[in-house]
Amino acid sequence: xxxxxxxxFPRLLVTGGAGFIGSCFVRxxxxxxxxxxxxxxxKLTYAGNRANLAPVESDPxxxxxxRFVVGDIADPAAVGPLVAEADAVVxxxxxxxxxxxxxxxxDFLRTDVLxxxxxxxxxxxxxxxxxxxxxxAAPRLLQVSTDEVYGSVETGESxxxxxxxxxxxxxAAKAAGELLVRSYFVTYAMDVVVTRGSNTYGPYHHPEKLIxxxxxxxxxxxxxxxxxxxxxxxxxxxxxxxxxAIGHVLEHGRAGEIYNVRGGNERSNREVVTAxxxxxxxxxxxxxxxxxxxxxxxxxAMDGTKLAALGWKNKTAFxxxxxxxxxxxxxxxxxxxxxxxGEWETYYRRQYGARLAGSRDAG
Numbered sequence: 001x002x003x004x005x006x007x008x009f010p011r012l013l014v015t016g017g018a019g020f021i022g023s024c025f026v027r028x029x030x031x032x033x034x035x036x037x038x039x040x041x042x043k044l045t046y047a048g049n050r051a052n053l054a055p056v057e058s059d060p061x062x063x064x065x066x067r068f069v070v071g072d073i074a075d076p077a078a079v080g081p082l083v084a085e086a087d088a089v090v091x092x093x094x095x096x097x098x099x100x101x102x103x104x105x106x107d108f109l110r111t112d113v114l115x116x117x118x119x120x121x122x123x124x125x126x127x128x129x130x131x132x133x134x135x136x137a138a139p140r141l142l143q144v145s146t147d148e149v150y151g152s153v154e155t156g157e158s159x160x161x162x163x164x165x166x167x168x169x170x171x172a173a174k175a176a177g178e179l180l181v182r183s184y185f186v187t188y189a190m191d192v193v194v195t196r197g198s199n200t201y202g203p204y205h206h207p208e209k210l211i212x213x214x215x216x217x218x219x220x221x222x223x224x225x226x227x228x229x230x231x232x233x234x235x236x237x238x239x240x241x242x243x244x245a246i247g248h249v250l251e252h253g254r255a256g257e258i259y260n261v262r263g264g265n266e267r268s269n270r271e272v273v274t275a276x277x278x279x280x281x282x283x284x285x286x287x288x289x290x291x292x293x294x295x296x297x298x299x300x301a302m303d304g305t306k307l308a309a310l311g312w313k314n315k316t317a318f319x320x321x322x323x324x325x326x327x328x329x330x331x332x333x334x335x336x337x338x339x340x341x342g343e344w345e346t347y348y349r350r351q352y353g354a355r356l357a358g359s360r361d362a363g
Contacts, residue, residue: 004034008251009088009140011037015073015119016093018042020205021144021197023052025090025243030062039067039082042093043111046343051335052204073115076122083122084129088140088250091119094174112173113180116143120184120192127190140191141181142250147198147235147260149175152297159303160196160258167295178258185256193253195246197261198302202239202321203328207336208347211322214273215329216336218282225352226362228292230270233299237263238321241314248312262304265318272322279326287362290355 012029016022017040029036042048056062071078073093083089094112119141127138150158151165166172184190205212214224245261253259267275273287329336340348 004032007034007036010035011039011085011087013039013041013082013086013089013139015041015089015091015115016048018044018048018050018052018068019092019094020047020052020202021200021239021242021246022090022092023049023204024202024239025092025246026053026066027056028240028243029247030056030059030065033061035065037065037067039069039086041069041071041073041078041082043072044070046347047206047208049204049206049339072111074110074118076118079118080122080125083119083126083139086139087137088142089119089123090142090144090246090250091116092144094144108169108173109176112170113176116177116180120180120190123190123192124184124188127188138191140193140250140255142246142253143178143181143192143194144246145174145178145194145196145258146171147196147262147300147302148297149178149196150300150302153299153301157262157301157303158260160260160306167297182256191255193249193255194258195249195261196258196302197242197245198237198263198300199234200237200239200242200263202325203332204335205239205325207340207344210269211272211276211325212329212336215276215280215326216340218277218280218286219330219333221282221286223356223359224273224287225290225356225359226269226273226287227290227296230273230287230289230362231268231298232296233266233268233301234272235263235301236265236267236272236318236321237261237314238316238318241316245307245312245314248310249307252310257306259307259310260302260304261307262302263318264304264314266301267318275319275322276326279323280330284363285361288356288359289362290352290359 017026123141130138148171149164151167164175166175181192185192201211207216
């Protein structure tokens with residue numbers, strides 16, 4: 001039996017590791033059984049769910065290499081000691097739902113900007129310790145960002161050196177976090193890298209996002225609130241491919257560089273909804289056209305040449321990934337039903353109540 005390759009970074013701090021993409025990264029890295037130890041720091045807000053790590057915690061060997069800390073990346077007292085123990089930091093922690101950023105933007109600034117600054121300062125402290133000979137090397141920091149920082153891309157594909165034109169409080173906060181990371185590379189020569197991922201989907205995705213919302217609503221024969229004409233186009237990336245690309249950049253990316261993580265599966269929202277309804281055997285009559293959200297970007301598309309040159313390519317075709325995702329939600333109601341209660345119901349009424357009341361048939 002082939003022994004696992006020794007990891008470059010045997011001790012990882014994964015912030016936001018109970019969230020959607022972060023938990024996939026944690027599950028996949030620990031499943032390699034290469035000795036990597038992971039500390040997860042997560043505030044466990046509405047989008048953080050300890051149940052996302054249940055497959056790890058039910059496996060004795062993997063569980064022994066996982067430590068879970070409840071805390072806020074914007075809290076220096078929580079962050080500093082954890083960074084001091086890490087060989088690398090992967091920052092998934094973020095407020096990430098555009099609709100919520102429109103309703104309550106201040107939370108996004110705290111996590112996506114101030115939180116990034118706190119992480120950078122902790123890493124800079126470790127850089128100074130490394131230069132003083134108190135540790136062998138400073139930790140590398142990987143900042144997980146989004147294609148939304150480019151803004152709406154009417155034609156062509158965004159490249160890493162294109163101008164940033166964020167159009168929502170969420171994407172503006174992510175762009176600001178990126179710029180902070182870049183400034184610490186230029187000013188302090190810190191070992192940092194950035195990834196910009198396209199629209200990600202898959203199991204364990206919080207039901208506020210399009211695919212899990214529509215799948216879970218359709219399972220219950222509830223209305224599906226489709227924004228505007230539904231012709232907004234996104235490039236869809238399966239979560240395991242996104243997590244794998246982040247791991248690849250962590251290992252092989254050049255300090256100070258940015259890497260687009262594209263899905264290569266551009267679809268309109270209507271096409272995605274049609275495919276998931278077909279998989280569920282549910283009628284299009286469930287879909288309702290509702291008032292569009294303010295500043296809704298029409299299209300995202302990124303060029304993936306730079307990451308491909310680094311040796312990464314995705315493994316999951318959209319059709320296979322969507323089928324696996326729909327089936328997972330159908331088979332795991334015990335995971336998502338508790339989420340769609342309590343605070344969720346208040347949010348859903350606030351976001352969609354008036355829209356659905358004034359909706360029309362989407363046919």
